[in-house]
Amino acid sequence: MRESIHRLTREHFRDGRMRPSLLDQIQGAAQPDRTGGAAPSSTELKIPVDVGAISLYQDIERVARDDHWRLFKTDQATLAEVIQAFDDVITADELPEWPDHLGRNTDAWAEQIHSYLNPTKPPRRLNRPCPACGQRLHGPDREIALTLYCYADDGTMLKWDQWSVECRGCSARWESDRLEWLSKVLAE
Numbered sequence: 001m002r003e004s005i006h007r008l009t010r011e012h013f014r015d016g017r018m019r020p021s022l023l024d025q026i027q028g029a030a031q032p033d034r035t036g037g038a039a040p041s042s043t044e045l046k047i048p049v050d051v052g053a054i055s056l057y058q059d060i061e062r063v064a065r066d067d068h069w070r071l072f073k074t075d076q077a078t079l080a081e082v083i084q085a086f087d088d089v090i091t092a093d094e095l096p097e098w099p100d101h102l103g104r105n106t107d108a109w110a111e112q113i114h115s116y117l118n119p120t121k122p123p124r125r126l127n128r129p130c131p132a133c134g135q136r137l138h139g140p141d142r143e144i145a146l147t148l149y150c151y152a153d154d155g156t157m158l159k160w161d162q163w164s165v166e167c168r169g170c171s172a173r174w175e176s177d178r179l180e181w182l183s184k185v186l187a188e
């Protein structure tokens, strides 16, 4: 089965542990009270519904069911089954234009759900003067110039030796063994 369809519709192994399907994850985010548990007490605020997750799920469902209908003339399926049915079309030779379209869509859906559920953490600002140019603040909004990049694209923290610091004022950059020097200078 194609990687993105597998991740969208089945439990899968990623980043060291088993994960629910991406569709289950985004549905869980959209309706947090669906997971059950004790009834909330009257003083407890109900968890708000995640409108972004709902609209992403609905956008995917609308396009997927529309394509599924055009291909199979049936709508008797869960969204996971609808997307799994695309796998046969993608691997079939006799349908020239559909495989590209479905491959692109399913790749995009997996990426959209993953990045919605794993927002990139913003870089950290280091409120110290840059050792190269001396600026602490930079630009019309007087933003802190020194910026520490310590998160990977998926929001997990990088190992220390993969961190980097960049000055937005002069574009000086420190990484790997130069970071140690920089941290000593900044600590003084």
Ligand SMILES: [Zn+2]
Pocket: 130, 131, 132, 133, 134, 135, 145, 167, 168, 169, 170, 171, 172
């Ligand atoms: Zn600088």
